[in-house]
Amino acid sequence: MQYTKPLAKLIEYFQKLPSIGPKSAQRMALHLLKMPGGEVEKFADAMIEAKNTIKYCEICFNMSSQSPCEICSSTKRDKETICVVAETKDLMAIEKTNEYNGVYHVLQGLISPMDGIGAEEIRIKELLKRVHENDVKEVILALSPSVEGEATSMYLSRLLKPFGIKVSRIAFGLPLGSELEYADELTLIRALEGRRAM
Amino acid sequence: MQYTKPLAKLIEYFQKLPSIGPKSAQRMALHLLKMPGGEVEKFADAMIEAKNTIKYCEICFNMSSQSPCEICSSTKRDKETICVVAETKDLMAIEKTNEYNGVYHVLQGLISPMDGIGAEEIRIKELLKRVHENDVKEVILALSPSVEGEATSMYLSRLLKPFGIKVSRIAFGLPLGSELEYADELTLIRALEGRRAM
Numbered sequence: 156m157q158y159t160k161p162l163a164k165l166i167e168y169f170q171k172l173p174s175i176g177p178k179s180a181q182r183m184a185l186h187l188l189k190m191p192g193g194e195v196e197k198f199a200d201a202m203i204e205a206k207n208t209i210k211y212c213e214i215c216f217n218m219s220s221q222s223p224c225e226i227c228s229s230t231k232r233d234k235e236t237i238c239v240v241a242e243t244k245d246l247m248a249i250e251k252t253n254e255y256n257g258v259y260h261v262l263q264g265l266i267s268p269m270d271g272i273g274a275e276e277i278r279i280k281e282l283l284k285r286v287h288e289n290d291v292k293e294v295i296l297a298l299s300p301s302v303e304g305e306a307t308s309m310y311l312s313r314l315l316k317p318f319g320i321k322v323s324r325i326a327f328g329l330p331l332g333s334e335l336e337y338a339d340e341l342t343l344i345r346a347l348e349g350r351r352a353m
Numbered sequence: 354m355q356y357t358k359p360l361a362k363l364i365e366y367f368q369k370l371p372s373i374g375p376k377s378a379q380r381m382a383l384h385l386l387k388m389p390g391g392e393v394e395k396f397a398d399a400m401i402e403a404k405n406t407i408k409y410c411e412i413c414f415n416m417s418s419q420s421p422c423e424i425c426s427s428t429k430r431d432k433e434t435i436c437v438v439a440e441t442k443d444l445m446a447i448e449k450t451n452e453y454n455g456v457y458h459v460l461q462g463l464i465s466p467m468d469g470i471g472a473e474e475i476r477i478k479e480l481l482k483r484v485h486e487n488d489v490k491e492v493i494l495a496l497s498p499s500v501e502g503e504a505t506s507m508y509l510s511r512l513l514k515p516f517g518i519k520v521s522r523i524a525f526g527l528p529l530g531s532e533l534e535y536a537d538e539l540t541l542i543r544a545l546e547g548r549r550a551m
Contacts, residue, residue: 161403195404198366199397205359
């Protein structure tokens with residue numbers, strides 16, 4: 156079918172968003188057309204404002220409207236512990252637990268030779284510089300248990316050890332609320348390896 | 354956690370879209386921030402343009418940037434057959450089949466006493482006027498098999514019969530590719546009722 160032109164264009168843009176197919180894009184566009192005109196304008200303004208004001212923090216490379224970001228400039232955060240994550244969304248996931256009080260370092264990617272991403276392409280040298288120039292006691296690697304996450308973790312741990320600091324990695328195992336019988340083998344292997352004395 | 358302000362605002366707007374929860378909204382907002390600035394501006398413009406230019410067709414109440422809409426003003430469409438749908442998205446679903454060559458009437462809702470929507474609130478009198486003033490041979494009711502869809506279909510068929518035209522309703526039964534054993538009872542009852550001679 157032919158969408159009327161301005162609608163077709165809007166649907167096309169919604170489809171550029173992650174995991175949005177043609178059906179969801181159409182639903183969103185039609186929903187938008189039913190919103191009051193003022194709301195649509197504010198939504199559009201919010202997009203442009205966020206894009207124009209949000210930059211990367213010069214210390215940890217978190218996305219923020221200020222640099223250093225809110226976390227790096229907070230006096231309440233423990234600057235001696237750095238949690239290394241791949242992306243800002245991982246940082247957000249950890250912040251939501253309200254349990255971590257250290258600072259972060261966002262690598263902006265993972266080493267992935269298959270995609271042509273080497274150690275130079277991500278923020279590794281900036282991390283080493285931070286550890287070198289500041290009084291850091293522990294680096295926690297919070298990278299996904301994927302091939303790229305494993306490789307990046309191994310690589311980082313080798314580079315960080317010579318600094319004589321504690322380098323740890325988050326635990327992998329059964330997610331809470333899951334059933335052991337449905338866990339995949341790799342998760343079970345990790346859960347067994349990571350067993351702790353009670 | 355605290356999002357940086359412009360990001361919080363953007364996520365809030367994405368959450369207003371249908372079936373978008375906090376996680377999807379966050380993913381969309383972060384994705385948007387990684388898009389080139391020019392693209393974000395064009396996306397925002399597309400929203401405002403669509404909202405400002407798309408109106409309801411004065412004949413069939415389809416959403417379009419022109420009135421009468423593309424379908425009502427096409428000389429290739431059969432004006433003697435009107436397919437009645439609840440919403441523009443239903444019209445779009447039928448258009449995508451490329452099988453229907455008549456015109457439409459978008460009711461902009463269904464009769465739903467529970468939600469306080471009576472026959473006056475939707476475009477029923479406009480449909481009757483269309484049938485009365487034009488040479489219409491058939492009205493196809495393409496409303497969902499829900500309580501509201503059933504009620505609206507029954508109501509419309511009673512109002513339309515006196516015009517001496519054909520009033521039909523789309524078939525309900527097993528969807529193609531489905532397994533009979535998994536069909537729910539109501540669908541099976543409808544499938545049996547709607548059986549046709551081979």
